[in-house]
Amino acid sequence: MAHTSNIPASRMGLPIPNSKLGVWLFLGTEIMFFTAFIGTYIVLRLGSIDATGQSGWPTNVEDTHIKIWAGGLNTFVLILSSYFVVVAHEAMVHKDFGKARTFLISTFVLATLFLGIKGFEYYGKFEHDILPGHIAETPEQAIRKVVNEMDAAVRPELRSLIPPEKLAGLKNPTIAKLVSEVKAEHTDKPVIGLASEQIQLKDHMLADTSLSVLIESRRTILITKDGRRIVGVIPTVIATAETPAAASKELSIKLDDGTTVKIPESDIKEKRAGAELPRLTMEEVEQKLSELRSNEQYQPLLTSVHDPHPILYGNLFASNYFMMTGFHALHVIVGMILWGLVIAQGTSLNASWTDFVENSGLYWHFVDLVWIFLFPLLYII
Amino acid sequence: MADEHASHHVNYLMIFIILCVCTLLSIISDVVEIDRTKTLNNLFLIVLVLAIAMAKALFVLVYFMHLKFEGKWKFILLAPTVILAIGLPLALYPDIGVHYYTIAVPQAEETPSAAGHNASENPRAPLEHSTED
Numbered sequence: 001m002a003h004t005s006n007i008p009a010s011r012m013g014l015p016i017p018n019s020k021l022g023v024w025l026f027l028g029t030e031i032m033f034f035t036a037f038i039g040t041y042i043v044l045r046l047g048s049i050d051a052t053g054q055s056g057w058p059t060n061v062e063d064t065h066i067k068i069w070a071g072g073l074n075t076f077v078l079i080l081s082s083y084f085v086v087v088a089h090e091a092m093v094h095k096d097f098g099k100a101r102t103f104l105i106s107t108f109v110l111a112t113l114f115l116g117i118k119g120f121e122y123y124g125k126f127e128h129d130i131l132p133g134h135i136a137e138t139p140e141q142a143i144r145k146v147v148n149e150m151d152a153a154v155r156p157e158l159r160s161l162i163p164p165e166k167l168a169g170l171k172n173p174t175i176a177k178l179v180s181e182v183k184a185e186h187t188d189k190p191v192i193g194l195a196s197e198q199i200q201l202k203d204h205m206l207a208d209t210s211l212s213v214l215i216e217s218r219r220t221i222l223i224t225k226d227g228r229r230i231v232g233v234i235p236t237v238i239a240t241a242e243t244p245a246a247a248s249k250e251l252s253i254k255l256d257d258g259t260t261v262k263i264p265e266s267d268i269k270e271k272r273a274g275a276e277l278p279r280l281t282m283e284e285v286e287q288k289l290s291e292l293r294s295n296e297q298y299q300p301l302l303t304s305v306h307d308p309h310p311i312l313y314g315n316l317f318a319s320n321y322f323m324m325t326g327f328h329a330l331h332v333i334v335g336m337i338l339w340g341l342v343i344a345q346g347t348s349l350n351a352s353w354t355d356f357v358e359n360s361g362l363y364w365h366f367v368d369l370v371w372i373f374l375f376p377l378l379y380i381i
Numbered sequence: 382m383a384d385e386h387a388s389h390h391v392n393y394l395m396i397f398i399i400l401c402v403c404t405l406l407s408i409i410s411d412v413v414e415i416d417r418t419k420t421l422n423n424l425f426l427i428v429l430v431l432a433i434a435m436a437k438a439l440f441v442l443v444y445f446m447h448l449k450f451e452g453k454w455k456f457i458l459l460a461p462t463v464i465l466a467i468g469l470p471l472a473l474y475p476d477i478g479v480h481y482y483t484i485a486v487p488q489a490e491e492t493p494s495a496a497g498h499n500a501s502e503n504p505r506a507p508l509e510h511s512t513e514d
Contacts, residue, residue, distance in 0.1 A: 024458055042478075372438050
């Protein structure tokens, strides 16, 4: 092998340094990596249509909390940093290492600024719960989300008011059960009031009945197979939540005289509502929530509860958004590590780093390139 | 290779300014009030901003990444990845992007207020809203 060592490495194969060829091959795989995400996004977006067959993808900035100025500013920041990198590389070639260092430090600062703006945008998304799997897509889901978040808000507060030995005996207790176990001296706490509001709201949600109707007035007419008519109120929700309908073979109905009769399910031929009742609407829940928020005792307990705001395909949007921008941000961080290595040389930066700066520059321009496509795809279209 | 690059006189500042102008153009095209519910308007905007993005990408590739001064190897190296990159969305498109089959997306169906309501129904039913078709 010794006889071949005189041939310069760059003459073998392609007329470029091996390191540069390596970087370009790597960038080839990177192109495919990002196309996987961008292509998936485009295809999923085209496939997301609403009931009328039009595109149902969320584009309203009120829904998505996309900030065009942030995206535009970040585009500018990355382009400027790319410009600084070419200037730095040119300085390296001209052996002006001081200048190269200054421009690479500026690049590093710009990368930090980019991540800062990105972080600010992410913060807004987290604040509004624009996260994959967290977004209600229909009014029903929005109502359910409010109920669940209220549950999560009052549950730990209630648990803290119950003696530990009692708490240990409770398995998956409902909010109603927790309220009933709260120590007598705590029953005037605001959380109790809020818990009962949550129970009310959940009752109405499960019965899908407007808040303007008292749940207890849900009169039902049962017609049995032998022709009897039984008129009364089927106690809803709390009862059904603790004993699932499927488990009990009997139906309890509370008659007008206050007595409760149990009828085997197999005897019932028909079940009719006493009256058509208005359904629970999201607007009612929204209003109820703002009423509760205006109560200053409840307000601090409700900070973790979001206003209902259904976004069709919002979860798919959030998944795509975070997947693409997240991986891009990760690439920015890797680039910052590369520049950090050069900057760490300090004043001893020399010509041996020129190829490193050029190769890292190629990578950095590619990261800029990805953002050039992400910006119109995510922020404009 | 380093010495070779010194001979390429690219006005990088000019490229940077062009890129900034392109970015501004795409922002302006978004901010300008157009009726985006009209399909043609929307299509025009999409084509415009993507064309601007393509132009910017080319400027970065050709000048910042020095592809202009590289040998023919650049085509051999980049062509396969570009073909695969275009092929992937095209391969996915028929399955997800077009609906030649009936879709069953509960959240995209009409809101329940339009449907009839019977209070004696299973109270959970409306939440597990399903469609007949």
